[in-house]
Amino acid sequence: MTHPASPLPVPVFYTRASCKLCQQAEALLLEWEFSFQRVDIAGDEDLIARYGHHVPVLSLPLPTGERTLHRGPLSRSGLPALQLRLIRLRREAAQTVPRQLN
Template sequence: MALPLLTLYHRPGCHLCEQAGAHLDALNFRYEWVNVDADPGLRARYGDDVPVLACGERVLGKGAFSRGRLSQVKVLLLREAAGRS
């Protein structure tokens, strides 16, 4: 069962963003990086809340992401995917 492609909204130089990316990689998430500072609309929406993890328009979380927290997100997404099968 494949996980959906997620979006990690980030800001260059943000240590919490870099940490979130490392944890996402370690847990084999599929995700893309989006720089909030490159888009005024995203900057207005997320401000200083980065990192923000989203699945489409659905925000899964903001702020610090530990491996434990991301493991819980992964279980949730896998359960949701199984329910759609």
């Protein structure tokens, strides 16, 4: 019997509390009922080195490594492209996750 692969990861939203673009992007994501895990990069030296002032960033952790869904300002017109990118990356991830047999 084949079991479904493990659930696919939730996108991670990298932000900083003082970032106006981050606040606007987060408000749009919440308005669209887009599921994500919020991570404030402040105080995390590794994340600050990786993203610096280049937030907001929405990425998807995959078995093959983290993939960026969106970087920078987010607009209402950007939702369809963001959703399509997420669908494609999740499909790619599902193909790389081995299925278990019983």
